[in-house]
Amino acid sequence: MKMKKLFLLSGLVLLLLSCKVKGVKNESEQKLKDQPERIEALVGVKDSAYRNEKLLTNSKELDKQIFDNGIEIKWFERGKGDLLKDQHVYKIDYEVLLEDGSVVDGSKLINRQWVHFLLGFQIQTKGWDFALRKLRIGDFAEILIPSELARGKLGIEGLIPPDAKNILKIRVLGELEPERETDGTKIWILAESKKYEEEKATEDSEIVYDYVISTPSNPRYVDSRFKGAPYVFKFSDFGIVKGLKKALLGVKKADKLWVVVPASEAYGSKGLLDVVKPDEPVFYDLFIRDVYPATDKK
Numbered sequence: 001m002k003m004k005k006l007f008l009l010s011g012l013v014l015l016l017l018s019c020k021v022k023g024v025k026n027e028s029e030q031k032l033k034d035q036p037e038r039i040e041a042l043v044g045v046k047d048s049a050y051r052n053e054k055l056l057t058n059s060k061e062l063d064k065q066i067f068d069n070g071i072e073i074k075w076f077e078r079g080k081g082d083l084l085k086d087q088h089v090y091k092i093d094y095e096v097l098l099e100d101g102s103v104v105d106g107s108k109l110i111n112r113q114w115v116h117f118l119l120g121f122q123i124q125t126k127g128w129d130f131a132l133r134k135l136r137i138g139d140f141a142e143i144l145i146p147s148e149l150a151r152g153k154l155g156i157e158g159l160i161p162p163d164a165k166n167i168l169k170i171r172v173l174g175e176l177e178p179e180r181e182t183d184g185t186k187i188w189i190l191a192e193s194k195k196y197e198e199e200k201a202t203e204d205s206e207i208v209y210d211y212v213i214s215t216p217s218n219p220r221y222v223d224s225r226f227k228g229a230p231y232v233f234k235f236s237d238f239g240i241v242k243g244l245k246k247a248l249l250g251v252k253k254a255d256k257l258w259v260v261v262p263a264s265e266a267y268g269s270k271g272l273l274d275v276v277k278p279d280e281p282v283f284y285d286l287f288i289r290d291v292y293p294a295t296d297k298k
Helices: 002-010 028-034 126-132 242-248
Strands: 020-023 044-046 063-066 072-077 089-097 103-106 112-118 140-145 166-177 180-182 185-191 205-214 231-234 256-261 282-293
Touching: 126 140, 126 166, 180 242, 185 242, 242 256, 242 282
Parallel strands: none
Antiparallel strands: 020 166, 044 112, 063 072, 072 140, 089 103, 089 112, 089 166, 140 166, 180 185, 185 256, 205 231, 205 282, 256 282
16 A cells, blocks of 8 residues: 555656756645645656665765755765756656655655656655755755655655655756757657657647646646546647647657746746746646547547
8 A cells, every 4th residue: 555655656657768868977636736746757767676775875974054944955975067957857866754764755666766857846845846956966965854845734644644854865867858949948758659650740630638737836736637538739729828839749649748838938927817927937747648630530
């Protein structure tokens, strides 16, 4: 049961098939918002030899910093890479522990050497985003996250108790470059099938996809899992974010992709009601179920 909940927390893990790497070599809907899952968000490389292997901490602490919000960061290795930035995707090896030392989450527990992480959209928790902005590529650190910036009063039943502090051990291995960028919209293809290479979407296509949509201030504000059906998209549809339309050109069946659309290509300086704030980027976590000509729907 505990492992089942771990996999629900971790989301569906897919094998990375196409991505460029730059870095070091060495609940109801409201409940879901309050105790966020990764929603298929962490995709990495599988290796069964790594299962249950702990992310070991070197004995020598190089540096420590305590912040006003209660987060503490200890560095055991200092990288020489760039500081981590919002709207960038990174390759990380990590584990999450409770104060009693029990490991409740981590790349090794889901049979991965490393996973992807998109910074700035609360894919994990507010504490993660705050702390990772203090790290550089190549850093190896241990981060104490107070409960209010972790899973809070709800916790995760059977896995993380209410009001529990989280201890995050993390190694930042590198940055994952987008497959393409169009007018500021970044597209990462995290998994794909070569079987459908000849069936890429054009402006005449219909695209059926599952989706989770987030902004920095409003993570997972819509999730197709709660609607019970995927979205059927046409390029002629009115009101579709123009950056998303550009990102969907050329996708094919079985693509798993992340799309970050800048405010200028999304809802601009006006925002969207009380959902998207003015000048906010929008993150789309998509799985393409099917692509077919609009006049030939199967």
